[in-house]
Amino acid sequence: MRADKPRSWHIGVIGGSGLAAGIALDDAQDIAVSSPFGAPSGPVTTGRLGGVRFTFIARHGAGHRIPPAAINYRANIDVLKRCGVTDLLGLSAIGSLREDMAPGSFVAVDQFIDRTSGRENSFFGPGLVAHVGLADPVCPRLAVLAGAAARRAGAEVYPAGCYLTIDGPQFSTRAESRLYRAWGADVIGMTAMPEARLAREAELPYALLGMVTDWDAWREGAAGVEAADIIAVMHANAALAREAVRALAASLPPVREPSPIDRALDSAIITAPDAHDPRLIARLDAVAARLFGERE
Numbered sequence: 001m002r003a004d005k006p007r008s009w010h011i012g013v014i015g016g017s018g019l020a021a022g023i024a025l026d027d028a029q030d031i032a033v034s035s036p037f038g039a040p041s042g043p044v045t046t047g048r049l050g051g052v053r054f055t056f057i058a059r060h061g062a063g064h065r066i067p068p069a070a071i072n073y074r075a076n077i078d079v080l081k082r083c084g085v086t087d088l089l090g091l092s093a094i095g096s097l098r099e100d101m102a103p104g105s106f107v108a109v110d111q112f113i114d115r116t117s118g119r120e121n122s123f124f125g126p127g128l129v130a131h132v133g134l135a136d137p138v139c140p141r142l143a144v145l146a147g148a149a150a151r152r153a154g155a156e157v158y159p160a161g162c163y164l165t166i167d168g169p170q171f172s173t174r175a176e177s178r179l180y181r182a183w184g185a186d187v188i189g190m191t192a193m194p195e196a197r198l199a200r201e202a203e204l205p206y207a208l209l210g211m212v213t214d215w216d217a218w219r220e221g222a223a224g225v226e227a228a229d230i231i232a233v234m235h236a237n238a239a240l241a242r243e244a245v246r247a248l249a250a251s252l253p254p255v256r257e258p259s260p261i262d263r264a265l266d267s268a269i270i271t272a273p274d275a276h277d278p279r280l281i282a283r284l285d286a287v288a289a290r291l292f293g294e295r296e
């Protein structure tokens, strides 16, 4: 498949907390897709919304079984790419680090700070070294479309925000929460990294619609975060998130023009061809099909 020709949209959706039940798709089919990177969070559901192909995966698995640090982010993105997804939208519960971003509002995240450690954060490695650019980790086209769709669905949407990713599973201390505010982070969660990194390596334009569920722990005199409160807000907002996805489907231009992110790997791989590890190349049959599909 050439990346520089217009093609049809195929939107991958990674549904987070409160969204494991997925989105209602026409002609939906559940498919267990296997990945050389291990087990994904579960089967994908693929189908159509208003004529556009969508494929959904629940980030934490059915019944929210998988904690943030144990999610196989590589496998999730690999199977979505394997299904032919062209663009990837993450939906996430987030805590607010700002007075104005109140619970119930949505944020089209545009930057990340990564405080995670020990998560598999690259498809590449010894035998195939790649350094993709991540200065602008979110696809502006998809972020604008997703933000506008959420607004049309009735949400209050902030068009930008910096998401700080912690490992969790515990929520932050008050001191950490204040520190993250001082760093300039706007919202906090446990899953956007390495998801956004891996999407870029897989040449998938990525956007993240965060749904603010709480104020985290920085507010003087306020109670700390409770998971049950987050889930209650998420349940109240899940219909809005699903409506936003429907509105996104309705608003996509008929043809998907190429994105520069479709070619993110063009200048990223620095290992000499004669030093390539064929086993790693084989594992990248979906992620880097554009580069290695026919050549090696």
Ligand SMILES: CSC[C@H]1O[C@H](OP(=O)(O)O)[C@H](O)[C@@H]1O
Residues within 6 Å of the ligand: 015, 016, 017, 018, 059, 060, 068, 091, 092, 093, 094, 168, 189, 190, 191, 192, 227, 230, 231
């Ligand atoms: C259930 S509260 C904490 C949990 O919610 C967020 O997950 P997701 O981004 O998948 O919606 C947060 O990152 C934590 O994993």
Ligand SMILES: Nc1ncnc2[nH]cnc12
Residues within 6 Å of the ligand: 093, 094, 095, 096, 166, 171, 172, 188, 189, 190, 213, 214, 215, 216, 217, 225, 230
């Ligand atoms: N305050 C918070 N911290 C981390 N992850 C979250 N997900 C939703 N709210 C959160």
